[in-house]
Amino acid sequence: MSSYLTALDGPLISTKNANDHLVIINSRRSITYHASVWGDYFLAYTSDITDISEDEEEELEKLKQEVIKKVFVATANDALHKLDLVDAIQRLGVAYHFEKEIDDYLKYIYNNNNNDDDDDLRIVALRFRLLRQQGYNVPANVLSKFMDHESKFKESLVSNAEEMLSLYEAANMAVHGEEILHEALKFSSTRLESLIQQLKTSNNNNNDKLVRIINEALINPIRKSVTRLTARKFISIYEEEANSHDEIVVLNFAKLDFNLLQRKHQKELCDITRWWKALDFENKLPFARNKVVECYFWIISVYFEPQYDVARRYLTKIIALLSITDDIYDVEGTLNDLQLYTDAIQRMDVGGLEQLPPYMRVSYQAVLDVYAEMEEEMEKVDRLYGVHYAKEEMKKMVNGYFEEAKWLFNNYIPTMEEYMKVALVTGGYPTLSTTSLVGMVGDVVTKEYFEWIINEPPIVQAASTICRLMDDMVGYGFETKVSAVGCYMNEHGSSASKEDAFGEFEKQVSKAWHDINQECLHPTAVPMPILMRVLNLARVIHLLYKDDDCYTNSHTKLNDYITYLFIEPVTSLTI
Known part of the structure; x- marks a missing residue:
């Protein structure tokens, strides 16, 4: 292991x-x-953690219903906006609350969506990734329209960081024999690394956030990322990006859910630490x-x-x-x-x-x-x-x-x-x-x-x-x-x-x-x-x-x- x-x-x-x-x-x-870094920290730290109250549970449920209304009902005719919201819900670590809604929506997209006329690489790659994550075997050739006659991705795509990130994340969903995705991974990785260098030398402080996002993606693409940790990081990013009322509703639900679930985890960690301390391995098995x-x-x-x-x-x-x-x-x-x-x-x-x-x-x-x-x-x-x-x-x-x-x-x-x-x-x-x-x-x-x-x-x-x-x-x-x-x-x-x-x-x-x-x-x-x-x-x-x-x-x-x-x-x- x-x-x-x-x-x-x-x-x-x-x-x-x-x-x-x-x-x-x-x-x-x-x-x-070396000795344990944490020692008895979580025994003391979690001793005062309170149980989740009825008011907090009610508030969470109220926000959840609002998310369902805003995302899965009100945006039914806005496929692009809904794709972004579903992606955000998953990256914010709250998709487990909406498994049926997400599955129903993506099943509909898989069965009914015709993207032959869609020329937005970011959206095509996002839709491909979301469907693959859900288990749908979407063909990789949906990305071929963005390649030239030599089966190389068009250089005109390079300047758009969002498109490159979306293509990169989609490419990490590859299975064996998918040369298009193999080429997509090489192309997007190389261009994103070059883009980082350009952003660093531009002396523009507004680029720092984008550099962090690209660096994180290159090290931990979504497919290989730990959900809970990704959620903690993405909350901070999404907080800066959320503008519409729908996005703010999703963000607030994710924040409350994270904090309430964190308290549950703290209690579990306290119990585990207490069990471990009782075994006294530190003294009985000092090696x-x-x-x-x-x-x-x-x-x-x-x-x-x-x-x-x-x-x-x-x-x-x-x-x-x-x-x-x-x-x-x-x-x-x-x-x-x-x-x-x-x-x-x-x-x-x-x-x-x-x-x-x-x-x-x-x-x-x-x-x-x-x-x-x-x-x-x-x-x-x-x-x-x-x-x-x-x-x-x-x-x-x-x-x-x-x-x-x-x-x-x-x-x-x-x-x-x-x-x-x-x-x-x-x-x-x-x-x-x-x-x-x-x-x-x-x-x-x-x-x-x-x-x-x-x-x-x-x-x-x-x-x-x-x-x-x-x-x-x-x-x-x-x-x-x-x-x-x-x-x-x-x-x-x-x-x-x-x-x-x-x-x-x-x-x-x-x-x-x-x-x-x-x-x-x-x-x-x-x-x-x-x-x-x-x-x-x-x-x-x-x-x-x-x-x-x-x-x-x-x-x-x-x-x-x-x-x-x-x-x-x-x-x-x-x-």
């Missing part, structure tokens, strides 16, 4: 960075991590990382909506315990100890405690307790089967950890095929994808869909590939472990360089995104809410591992993200 869920395999040497120090002590590895707040951010990126509160609790606890388990395999365990722990996880019962050394028992007991909690609650709603599947995926992952540990202790560098077969599992995304379904409410998740997800369908394989390769690239040169980069260079001989490996892996990551986009087009193998969990797992990897390992190193932009989502409310309503 990330470097925190992969082993420090291969020949180990003494290494340092700004935060951590790694040395070898006989058959154990010794690494000292392990203390990252529960960062883990909650990870999972809020998978689902932030209020109806998924139970699922968030389960998945946050599991990802936090996987972090501890990873450190047991990476740092503390001897090969004999790790064999015992692997065997105990396969049993997954209290009888396994007796065979473990003391330092392993506390972690193992916590794992048993969380699954017992899940079983107790799921049995009440006749969904016990989901926990079984989640446990089986955990067993596979720990088996993979042990395989990596054997590589480490035997000083063995696997082939790329051997490495990826194990590393796609130990990356954690098969386990997290399966576990993410356990607490989802309603009838959307059935036993059939658990069977689908544990068989690693293309979308899960793609998200796992993105996770593994982005992690290994960002960690190369700083982590002492067997990684895809080292395996690739070893397999291809002395002529292969780090740049060769990175180039190949970036192609594979791009291919994996095409796979994800393909799997989200109708007809889909499973309902869209299930696919969205896997897509969101890929998105959070893109966010945290694009330029740095933001999980392992706490002194990164992740602190800002946590502040935006869990500490700072958005400003008051716009008049």
Whole structure:
């Protein structure tokens, strides 16, 4: 999943960075991590957070009805304005309130819209992206009218930043074989980068905002963006742009919804922190990382909506315990100890405690307790089967950890095929994808869909590939472990360089995104809410591992993200 869920395999040497120090002590590895950045902050901070009042719920519902009236009723004959409003609703993170309205509208657009006479690239590309996001397999050749006789996009489009941004965002919805979108991505990316340089040298302060918007898009296109964080950022942008009454109504609804939902998340984070503190891993397992707040951010990126509160609790606890388990395999365990722990996880019962050394028992007991909690609650709603599947995926992952540990202790560098077969599992995304379904409410998740997800369908394989390769690239040169980069260079001989490996892996990551986009087009193998969990797992990897390992190193932009989502409310309503 990330470097925190992969082993420090291969020949180990003494290494340092700004935060951590790694040395070898006989058959154990010794690494000292910096203390938690957040500590007890959220225990104290959320203690005074009040429940959402009836008046606030009524105000939210009043604004919601006004949005429905202004956007989905009053603008019925203004397709262009409505497209922009639907896009804003999605980017402001409140689309979950209007799923039926948005689906009905986009279905109408798909079935009835004829855009042959539409010469506005911004609108054509926007309509294409919105329909693709909804699962409609709109042909990419709707963009061909903006290309010349050599199948290149017309240079006359370059000066319009809005058109370039719209084309760029549409191009990120590509599936395999869509050369038009491949060309669109190259064309728009290059022109946007050039436009940034032009804007920077123009000495016009009004260009600063546009530079920020373009930079953000180039790093985090909408398709690869974490919804909740994007909403927090887009509220500020939309506040400057909203002029019409319709837009202001949408903005005010988004602000109120963000703040009320933030308070719910604060309470959840308080409860999670209290659970974590009670385990006392900081003292009982001082070699392990203390990252529960960062883990909650990870999972809020998978689902932030209020109806998924139970699922968030389960998945946050599991990802936090996987972090501890990873450190047991990476740092503390001897090969004999790790064999015992692997065997105990396969049993997954209290009888396994007796065979473990003391330092392993506390972690193992916590794992048993969380699954017992899940079983107790799921049995009440006749969904016990989901926990079984989640446990089986955990067993596979720990088996993979042990395989990596054997590589480490035997000083063995696997082939790329051997490495990826194990590393796609130990990356954690098969386990997290399966576990993410356990607490989802309603009838959307059935036993059939658990069977689908544990068989690693293309979308899960793609998200796992993105996770593994982005992690290994960002960690190369700083982590002492067997990684895809080292395996690739070893397999291809002395002529292969780090740049060769990175180039190949970036192609594979791009291919994996095409796979994800393909799997989200109708007809889909499973309902869209299930696919969205896997897509969101890929998105959070893109966010945290694009330029740095933001999980392992706490002194990164992740602190800002946590502040935006869990500490700072958005400003008051716009008049």
